[in-house]
Amino acid sequence: MFNYQATIEFIEEENVYEINFSDFPGLQGVSYCKEDVELEAQEILLASFAEHIELRKPIPLATQQKNGEAFTVYLPIICCLKIALHNAILNSAMQRVDLARRLNINAQQIERLLDIHYTSKIDLLEQALYILGVEPSITVTKKIFDNNIS
8 A cells, every 4th residue: 555666777977876656757866875765765755745745635555566676665654644644634524623623632733643754643643544434554574675776
């Protein structure tokens, strides 16, 4: 659901690694060293998601197709919950202020709850999702290292 794929290409003329995202064709970034590609990709995606949330545009879920050259961009669990909450609010008839009232918090707190760069309490995110009819679940698996970056 939140396993977004990215590819890298070394651009020799500029001496940079270009990062592209299969789920966001217009979104690109660069990294000046190969070791920072994963972190750069994560920062680019999170900045894009923050903009989507601010503009109240839906965030598309990751497609399940994996290109042989692609690697999965790691997203923190808290960010995945915020993305799910943002999309759930957009898909519901409930206004943010009404959700805040049901959670017994003020409107400013609901904005922070949706802020990708703000550390929120997981239990409050979980409660908000529950109110909107979404049940989050977490899967823990052993990481399979991508050979496409190293």
